Amino acid sequence: MxxxxxxxxxxxxxxxxxxxxxxxxxxxxxxxxxxxxxxxTAYIETNAVSASFKLGGRITEILVHEGDTVQKGQVLARLQSSELEAKLAQADATVALAQGKIAEAQGAKAAAQAKKQQAAAGVTVTSETVEQQIAQAKAAVDAAQAKVDGLRQGARPEEKKQAEIQYEAAKEVYEIAEQNLNRMNAMLEEGLVSKAEVDKVQVSYQEAKTKVELAEQQLQMVNQGPREEEIRAAEAMLEQAKAALQLAEAGREQVAIRQGDVAAAEAAIKQAQGALQSAASGEKQAKAAKAEAQVYVGYTELTAPSDGVIISQTAQPGELVGSGFPIFTIQTTDTPWAKFYMKETSVAGFKAGDNIRMKLIATGQEVEGTIQSISAAPDFAVKKATQTAGQTDVRSFAVKVGLRQMPEGAAVGMTLQWIGATEG
Structure with missing residues (x-):
């Protein structure tokens, strides 16, 4: 031992x-x-967005599944849309009806304008024609009246004297012509002139004889005065001229009628203009209703809000979903990032824009990134001092680091470990 x-x-x-x-x-x-x-340490993350319908309804089609890659605007799912499509068809019909009313109103307006132009032209033509007819009728009345007056009064002394002078002159010409003819006949018998020369003198003789007879008749008429039947005929012509004047003056009423047609056409134009404005307003309302129906029909298709990958699906065909209910969650293809939570003593000296080295835990690969933001963490992340003597609280900060690219072999959710600022 x-x-x-x-x-x-x-x-x-x-x-x-x-x-x-x-x-x-x-x-x-x-x-x-x-x-x-x-x-x-921190996890590799990317932004995620939810895809949801803007209105509620029953899902009829699901076109993608979890893990599928989608592009912005791609149709992901559809809702039942028969009722909305019926409303859209009804809106189309309403628009067509409104456009038909516009065309009808435009036609009515054009017809009224044409009628106004026609009536206005008729007023001008009728007015001018009536005044011309009245003037002509007045002239005819005046002429007929003058003739009647002249027949009733008989020939004036000057007219009688003129008739006598004309008769005496014609008589002298006749006597000379007669003497010439007798002399020419005598010379013809002696063979001194030809038959043709005698014939010429004979013609002059006949003309002189006719004129003296007419002048004698005129002188007799002037001396005897007009016959009763001539006076009655002239009076009848006067009455006929007066009747024509009354008829021409009555034509002025046609001008007033044509002016009334112009006023009626103007009223029709205003009425057509009002109908046109009403139809145009109806068309705007119908188009607005159609646009609204088209918008709601468009809402029955769920489209991808951005490029990315479907990471979750929360509804199936046949299910009734509400407006805003997230049907899919899409992991976007934006630049990946990681958010590290560090003590304020470790964050001191760093700023946005600094280049950072990190390590991918799964492979040991070194990854580089850039600090995008540094922000204080919530109050619950503050480390409180356990004793008051010589100790202070220590706050945590969130440091968001954007990766330049997704590391080879890495996936969203893998762990990165902070190493520090890059050298140089």
């Missing part, structure tokens, strides 16, 4: 010495492990 106790002491001394030697020969092993466990 007395040898066992000294042996135990010797073994213990050797163990202590060996441990001290190992610690002195590998001084960084424990520090490295401690340091490794103290470095913060």
């Amino acid at each position: 007395r040898f066992i106790r000294p042996m135990i002491f010797i073994v213990m001394a050797l163990a202590i010495g060996t441990g001290g030697y190992l610690l002195s020969t590998h001084p960084t092993a424990g520090n490295a492990q401690a340091e490794s466990s103290a470095l913060p």
Whole structure:
């Protein structure tokens, strides 16, 4: 027994010495492990968006599934749309009806304008024609009246004197012509002139004879005065001229009628214009209703809000979903990022834009990124001092680091470990 106790002491001394030697020969092993466990970690993340219908309804089609890659605007699912399509067809019909009313109103307006132009032209033509007819009728009345007056009064002394002068002149011409003819006949018998020369004188003789007879008759008429039947005929012509004047003056009523047609056409134009405005307003309302129906029909298709990958699906065909209910969650293809939570003592000296080195835990691959933002973490992340003497609270900060690209072989959700700022 007395040898066992000294042996135990010797073994213990050797163990202590060996441990001290190992610690002195590998001084960084424990520090490295401690340091490794103290470095913060974060997960690789990307933005995720929800895809939901803008109105509620029953799902009729699901066109994608979890894991599918989609592009922005791609149709993902559809709702039952028969009722909305019926409303759209009704809106189309209403638009067509409104456009038909517009065309009808435009036609009515054009017809009224044409009628107004026609009536206005008729007023001008009728007015001018009537006034001309009245003027002509008045002139005819005046002429007929003058003739009647002249017949009733008989020939004036000047007219009688003029008739006598004309008769005497014609008589003298006749006597001379007669003498010439007798002389020419005598010379013809003696063979001094030809038959043709005698014939010429004979013609002059007949003309002179006719004129003297007419002048004699005119002189007799002037001296005797007009016959009763001539006076009655002239009076009848006067009455006829007066009747024509009354008829022409009555034509002025046609001008008033045509002016009334112009006023009626103007009223029809205003009425057509009102109908046109009403139809145009109806068309606008119908088009607005159609546009609204088209919008709601468009809402029956769920489209991808961005490029990405479907990571979750929460509804199936046949299910009734409400407006805004998330049908799919899409992991976008934006630049990946990681958010590290660190003590304020570790964040000091860093700023947005600094380049950071990290390590992908799964593969050990080193990854580089850039600090995008540094923000204070919520109050619950503050480390409170356990004692008041010489200790202070320590706050945590969120450091968001954007990765330059997704590391090869990495996936969203894998762990990154903070290493520190890049050298240089």
